[in-house]
Amino acid sequence: MIERRIAAELNELLDSYPAVALLGPRQVGKTTLALTIGEHRPSIYLDLESDADRARLSEPELYLAGHEDKLVILDEVQRLPDLFQNLRGLIDRGRRKGRRTGRFLLLGSASLDLLKQSGESLAGRIAYLEMHPIDGLEVPASDLNRLWLRGGFPDSYLATSDRISQRWRQDFIRTYLERDIPLLGPRIPAETLRRFWTMLAHHQSGLLNAAEFARALGVDGKTVASYLDLLVDLLLVRRLEPW
Template sequence: MNYIERTLEKVIREVSQEYPVVLVTGPRQVGKTTLLLKMMEGTSRNYVTLDDLSDRNLAKNDPELFLQLHKPPILIDEVQYAPELFTYIKIHVDKNHRAGDFWLTGSQIFKLMHGVQESLAGRVAVLSMTSLSQGEICGEKVEPFRIDLDCLTTRISERKHADTEEIYQRIFRGSMPAVANGVTSNSQIFYSSYLSTYLERDIKELSTTIDSLKFYNFLTSVAARCSQMLNVADIARDADLDQKQVKSWLSILETLGIIFYLHSYSNNLLKRLVKTPKLYFYDTGLVCYLTKWSNAATLANGAMNGAILENYVVSEIRKTYLNNGIEPYMYYYRDKDFKEIDIVLEHDGLLNPIEIKKSSNPGSEIIKNFSLLDRASVKRSKGAVICTKTDLSAIDRENYIVPIWLI
């Protein structure tokens, strides 16, 4: 198995020099443990996983003894199984004041965060780890994506060009390490196993009343609506569930790092904006499996090609930030006149409007809605159309045409 270097390595090394506790959260099988074990090589750091039931029981029932047996510096894997540890980690941290003593991983993000916030406020650096970005898969340097000509031209020399066919191959394969590094050659078999083992186990950990078949039908219904505004009623109807159940299960998917939302951009000077979020998956390979596409070529010509392409672009941009330890300020724009901008990226007091198109030759009419942001109190800056064009280009001086492989 070839180890794929992760952008988050640098961030973990940096925060381990400053914080006594470093917590890496993210879905199952995205490589959290593999990354930290790789970074531990040649060091004196100990390792224990709470997937081991005897260690888990000790951590829950006698956390003080657990930490006496498993001394820092240590990596504690799947720490969400024993939130009782947090108080004793806090006691150790306050007594010893050593940076980097505890590395923790967890797969249940928000449930886990609640315990961390109560016990370790100010003592922990919390980092989110996603599945691989396309830059990481290609072995390239990954910086946060920005609509800046200097940044974009620098990326050209560092990135592997990809045509439309290759982009849809990437979308279909997905971005889980086991598929990307060749351990599993058939992505469909991987996702089938992923759902029936890791995901089903974690779902039942969060809610013991879940019926596996009903949850699978629900998940399929959600995947079919990727890149769309959230419509709980439609999902409930398709999955034969009540809306309260759908909201609860969506919360579980978000907790496990399977889905995320883009919220509508809001500004006190912009009126008549919708407030419903849009729903996306971190990994498009899972979407393709759930919506039953047999190969990349069929997907590229199918009814969902635009929605899954948008999902891929939004998730790839988000990954470039999270994998650098930065929470992105990403939104979408839609008003009650149905005028929409796919992404509004906010940073440093500027707004970058972004449209996503499958076209390889987008026209200037695509950017007509960008001017709607001129009424906001935050200044509109450069815009972009992200599409399947193979080379970096421009519509005009203020709006670039960016190929998807350049994210």
């Protein structure tokens, strides 16, 4: 397993806050890192995309109160946005018992709803940390060319061949276009969004010209802005604002 530089900072935050939100796109390594951290302290892991794990939280306060002595890792926490209000009560009761840190590790792959819900309910109780793909400081110097070619998503970088790596990336993009984005509600043609995503990749580190993208896609500038907002909210694109 590749040692991630963010691990030390995540452990530090868990020792300082009752809740920590680890944000990042799907398949960037959040779950692997969280489970690794969970091996070194009492913990319980729940995947909120699993029907069985969601059923355990049908009465969240009752269930989670029985695990107040553990770090509770909640994966894909944006699937249950109403949970944040329950976490607030659990955290406050735990503080009165002297359990002030290391209660919840929340993993999320969509930032907008997660930040909105947690910001309203857990203000002063939660820290945020964004996890990025593998970078050049996390691999040997001899592997930099492979990182450049395959990208920093662990399954793509560690694939057994360049062909398998490319296939993984194609499937990753297809999953987002056909499953994840429709779950968020926007009715955007998958092929249109694929073209826009590809165009953004070719304009990496360039100035954003929404009118140019709009002409190429046959839509207006406001539509292009909404597409971009969506990809930013999914943590798939980073938008650097002008100074």
